[in-house]
Amino acid sequence: MNIRYRVYDFLLSDPRKQQCHEVLMARNSYYQALDRVEQKEFVLRTLIFLRSVNIHSEHGFFVSREMEILLGSAFVQITLGLKRDVLTYFKRIFIFSKPYSYKNMNTLFNGDVNPITGSINLSWPAIEQGFIVPTEGVNLAIHEFGHCLILENNYCNFLRHILHPKQLKSWERLALKQLVRIRQGRSTLFRRYAGTNLMELFAVALENFFEKPYALYAENPEMYKNMCMLLKQDPRDPAKPTQFHHFM
CATH class of the missing domain: 1.10.472.150 (Glucose-regulated metallo-peptidase M90, N-terminal domain)
Structure with a gap:
């Protein structure tokens, strides 16, 4: 501390x-x-x-x-x-x-x-x-705070970013591919609303990340790993999520 x-x-x-x-x-x-x-x-x-x-x-x-x-x-x-x-x-x-x-x-x-x-x-x-x-992957508070996080990150100057720029850019690349899967009905995890745009996808991804971490990892391991790096935690270790080990 x-x-x-x-x-x-x-x-x-x-x-x-x-x-x-x-x-x-x-x-x-x-x-x-x-x-x-x-x-x-x-x-x-x-x-x-x-x-x-x-x-x-x-x-x-x-x-x-x-x-x-x-x-x-x-x-x-x-x-x-x-x-x-x-x-x-x-x-x-x-x-x-x-x-x-x-x-x-x-x-x-x-x-x-x-x-x-x-x-x-x-x-x-x-x-x-x-x-x-x-455990159903739906949490309104997490969803709306997720929007706030992205918006505030966009308002920050380079030195005060909340989310690491390179990691966020990597998430966006992965998310664009996931967006296509959702819109084509090929996702078994993400609800269709997540396919609205990247902002909504990020908010829904947060809900799944915390409430269905193993399911998210199974469907899109690269996105899951990226979110661990982006948020500096891994919910699959519920006792010490912020002390996660970097993926090999």
């Missing part, structure tokens, strides 16, 4: 850290499998992330601390192996009690990211369902 996290560990109260630990032990299967060292850093990163964002909800819908912790854990899960532990542009999260729509649109949404306002909009039932069934 680096010096920054040691400072946060000293400053944050034990009851707050204990509450976070208990929520995650009850509701986040990724966290449950981590060893104690990684769990400690995960808790700190979750609390740091929650301090960095503003969470709002529609009138009459109460967002509890437990709900905030569960939501924040999705971002930490994605970034546990990376140096970046907060979002710098998407600071506003708005949670709805059910699927929502926009003016003059008939479509209902469970989640979307708005680059203009720097906001993330999410439907709580869909967020919760992603953690209730953690």
Whole structure:
């Protein structure tokens, strides 16, 4: 654990850290499998992330601390192996009690990211369902935070990239081939929505990477290996995912 996290560990109260630990032990299967060292850093990163964002909800819908912790854990899960532990542009999260729509649109949404306002909009039932069934490759929070990660990476200058440029370029080359397979109905893992574009494919790939790592490796081992390098972790080692060994 680096010096920054040691400072946060000293400053944050034990009851707050204990509450976070208990929520995650009850509701986040990724966290449950981590060893104690990684769990400690995960808790700190979750609390740091929650301090960095503003969470709002529609009138009459109460967002509890437990709900905030569960939501924040999705971002930490994605970034546990990376140096970046907060979002710098998407600071506003708005949670709805059910699927929502926009003016003059008939479509209902469970989640979307708005680059203009720097906001993330999410439907709580869909967020919760992603953690209730953690092995189906569908997790709304991971999906939408995946969009944020790519967008913020694009906004960064060369020296502040979240994702390594060469590794991301390699992922894009592999993803273009996977996109064709999905559109042709030749993927047994990726749902058809992933074939919309590279942005959606990345978000769905994240869901599969964390919830169906062996299935993703079986269907596209090169993409899986690349994502391990890109995110600096391997979910196939659930106790110590960020201490993965480089592939031969």
